Amino acid sequence: MTDRYRTPTRRAGPELVIRKLRHFAPLTSADENLIQALDDWRHDPPGVELVRATSQAPPRLLIAGWAARVRWLTDGRRQILGFVLPGDGVALCRRPHPMSLCAMVALTPVQTLDAAALMQAVAIGPNDAPLSVALHVGAALDEQALMDQVVRMGRMTAYERIAHLISELRLRMLMVGLGAGEQYPFPLTQEMLADATGLSIVHVNRTLQQIRRERLIDLHTGRLLVRDPQMLAAVCDFKPPSAGAWKPK
Amino acid sequence: MTDRYRTPTRRAGPELVIRKLRHFAPLTSADENLIQALDDWRHDPPGVELVRATSQAPPRLLIAGWAARVRWLTDGRRQILGFVLPGDGVALCRRPHPMSLCAMVALTPVQTLDAAALMQAVAIGPNDAPLSVALHVGAALDEQALMDQVVRMGRMTAYERIAHLISELRLRMLMVGLGAGEQYPFPLTQEMLADATGLSIVHVNRTLQQIRRERLIDLHTGRLLVRDPQMLAAVCDFKPPSAGAWKPK
DNA sequence: CGATGTTTTGACTCGGTTCAAATAAGGTGG
């Protein structure tokens, strides 16, 4: 695999996180400095279990590369519960609890940053401090995403599921400032999409072709071009997480 | 509808909650008294929105009757995200956040109890107080249930989905002491089961018949008899929420 | 250049949906 997903420099990485959290609360410059100052980097190759389902993992931030939250059935079937994008947390849960709720696996080469100092600061400060609020809103959005995942697989057609998932990923990338001009990095294989949408690989392939044929998206070699974001959202009843949760720019 | 689901007396209701939380942490008698002392009751008929998706609701405890967390697509399709059983929380989320994440609807006549005093006590006390821990574990289990829901609909057959869902509900009822001798209240219609499992009503019906034919369960007029809990769990790879989260009796 | 993983295509099958109608169960009012 190329190092296409390892691009962020020392400064650009934390910048992603700040950009995301600023959507949720007006960070103080102290907050931003705190995030900029994180420096315990770590690189992992694809396939690595960043979080094990059974044990508790230390909190980190994903700075570059993609990961997925995953569950396996004993017979080998795999279900992806959600994707983890740059700027998202890894084991950032604030519940004081010995068990992490599911495994997280790197899908590409991945860079993470230790976030213990961040969580420490939040734990000490008041519950309504901007940083704390921002993290809570982020956690709420994660939960919303999990609910969207349920609705997709419970009540949507293959076509809608994929359009909806892509709409979600697009919005999340937009929020952290990844991609420009409706062009985004998209390192997912069709197998990963299948495991995330509850479809077979073959059917994902055919459905993608249909969406492409209808000129809603373009998808080649790790790059996604969303030709018609509005139509893409319309065909699958995609609605950005409800008003009030965060204010888009 | 009968008043089959309105049975708990003034004392038996809170008892359910205590029984549940005791699985998660050794409550102090002060904790238990606090719960017993809650007394702002409320009764609602089936169909009532206990929580609206858009606004924030005050925290309550469900004491009698069943509810469901629900999402609607604009064309009317409905998805049930999970069921809420006696002893469970209603809007018990501890995130200080203006948005509730999805609607909750009463499926039967329902009794709830105001839990503001409970949340207040927890907010004041330390984070590792037993009561606080218990609520956190409860929240973690809720999240696990949501993940199970994803796996069911993403990667399981109709037969497995229903067996798995019933296994989950059985375990949760066991935990609060509802039902005895493998016989449990079961107020769900096949339409509700369909909306929860992502299947059609007709197919739920046929699948239930198959499970009955195989003598795993018996299901009549609001009562569930689990004839073979182990086999029921085995056929769908059901595993109780991972060890450490709570210790079954 | 071969080796490996990913995407694509075709043909066939099947699990689950849909539509429509019959039957059963509960709830209500006389």
Add this chain to the structure above:
DNA sequence: CCACCTTATTTGAACCGAGTCAAAACATCG
């Protein structure tokens, strides 16, 4: 207690969305 209404369950038959199997075409990388 019966007649009636409504809602829930059950059945049958036709259909279709998505899965499976197998092989070909592409990419990417060492």
